[in-house]
Amino acid sequence: MNISEILPLIQHYPQSGPRYTSYPTANHFSPSFTAQDYERIALESNQQPLPRPLSLYIHVPFCRALCYYCGCNKIVTRSQDTVNNYLDYLYREIAMHGRLYASDRFVEQVHIGGGTPTYLAPELLEELMDMVAQAFHFAPPSKVQMSIEVDPRTVTPEQAAQLVGIGFNRISLGVQDLNPVVQKAVNREQTAEQIEGIVEAVRKAGVNTVSFDLMYGLPHQTVDTFAETLEEVIRLKPDSISLYNYAHMPDRVPSQRLISADTLPESDVKLEIFSLAHRELSKAGYLYLGMDHFVLPGEPLAQAYADGSIQRNFQGYSTHGDCDIIGMGVSAISRVDGCFAQNSSDIQDYRTLVDKGLLPVNRGYELNSDDMLRSEVIQSIMCQGEVNLRDIAAHYGLIWEQVFYSEYDRLRPFVNDGLVELTADGFRVTANGRYFLRPIAMIFDAWLQAPAISEMGLPKQATAGYSKVF
Numbered sequence: 001m002n003i004s005e006i007l008p009l010i011q012h013y014p015q016s017g018p019r020y021t022s023y024p025t026a027n028h029f030s031p032s033f034t035a036q037d038y039e040r041i042a043l044e045s046n047q048q049p050l051p052r053p054l055s056l057y058i059h060v061p062f063c064r065a066l067c068y069y070c071g072c073n074k075i076v077t078r079s080q081d082t083v084n085n086y087l088d089y090l091y092r093e094i095a096m097h098g099r100l101y102a103s104d105r106f107v108e109q110v111h112i113g114g115g116t117p118t119y120l121a122p123e124l125l126e127e128l129m130d131m132v133a134q135a136f137h138f139a140p141p142s143k144v145q146m147s148i149e150v151d152p153r154t155v156t157p158e159q160a161a162q163l164v165g166i167g168f169n170r171i172s173l174g175v176q177d178l179n180p181v182v183q184k185a186v187n188r189e190q191t192a193e194q195i196e197g198i199v200e201a202v203r204k205a206g207v208n209t210v211s212f213d214l215m216y217g218l219p220h221q222t223v224d225t226f227a228e229t230l231e232e233v234i235r236l237k238p239d240s241i242s243l244y245n246y247a248h249m250p251d252r253v254p255s256q257r258l259i260s261a262d263t264l265p266e267s268d269v270k271l272e273i274f275s276l277a278h279r280e281l282s283k284a285g286y287l288y289l290g291m292d293h294f295v296l297p298g299e300p301l302a303q304a305y306a307d308g309s310i311q312r313n314f315q316g317y318s319t320h321g322d323c324d325i326i327g328m329g330v331s332a333i334s335r336v337d338g339c340f341a342q343n344s345s346d347i348q349d350y351r352t353l354v355d356k357g358l359l360p361v362n363r364g365y366e367l368n369s370d371d372m373l374r375s376e377v378i379q380s381i382m383c384q385g386e387v388n389l390r391d392i393a394a395h396y397g398l399i400w401e402q403v404f405y406s407e408y409d410r411l412r413p414f415v416n417d418g419l420v421e422l423t424a425d426g427f428r429v430t431a432n433g434r435y436f437l438r439p440i441a442m443i444f445d446a447w448l449q450a451p452a453i454s455e456m457g458l459p460k461q462a463t464a465g466y467s468k469v470f
Ligand code: SF4
Pocket: 062, 063, 065, 066, 067, 070, 071, 072, 074, 114, 115, 116, 151, 174
């Protein structure tokens, strides 16, 4: 794969689009979907002949300071009372969900996201996990993947090691950029030493996977400054790297108004930065999965990619795509059987609903057969790259040449550019085509023309939603 071959093609295709962590994307969820709908579907899901395992997502919305680029659902506070009060409600919600699921529905994955999960001291995180363990049945520890997002500014290496004692075996660190000028401009100042201390401590304590989030397109970033960040990152050797594109949308993300547009790199510089990152990470042995994601060959995601079992969900790429996902906490999203259910993004509303003894769901969506069909196609594009339209359509009693007639035609430009190859049963995405997964998937998205309800106020779980490619 040659990055220089794909760069000239980028302008031919849509420059922004959904990240397809769900289909339809969260901005199309409807307020007509209620907590009762979710409960019905959750109870029905227990009747499946082969009980699906569970994946839990828990949202901790608090942050100590505001990173100006951030569009996540978060509450910036220094009040421990506010946090303790939230935990009381969260525990009640966790217990309510736990009562819905049969005892043969084993938890195989837990992810704590935010906000800043490590706003909670290790003792509180331990208490939280005790509540989860009381409410749900867990698979044997060797089968359970437990991950947590760590803000290097909020934990010491000793506290990070304590997380491993609680059971977390995957740690995700928000690094973004190590240049002090860039960090100051986005109000997120943290040193390489802080990050290194945490990486060393968790590795020593036995963590399997360390992931870094990086971001390009930030104010004052240049190819040279990002090269220095990459050099440090490669030295620290995280198992997995998400390299996100910063999309400057101050009209929709108010905190981004604190970033001056004239300090942002031009799009050609952003392309150069991405190109550099791709080159350096490849040289360092990372494999590009697609959708901004790089992994080292030993990482379970790399193995799942190789054997075709990789899936896409709210956490991005996942090795646990067969799980029903239960989202808990303000703004969290569940995906159970054929439905999505999102909790209220407003903390007061969230509390009011829990006080009434209700699950705090305030919108969602139950997929129809067309959504399921298209969701399967988009999953195949994003994950396997080999898309058997014949089999997918046949699964729904349809003939692929009829149902995907227009979509197949719209793939022609991608074929001409060497990004897609047509096959007897559908098509495959080429190695260069992995940089164009979004525009390829968008061809099969019947919701793109529908008016979006809202994109903002989502947890990182769903952020989102929608973003620019470069
Ligand atoms: S990036 Fe993370 S720590 Fe910063 S404001 Fe957003 S959620 Fe909080």
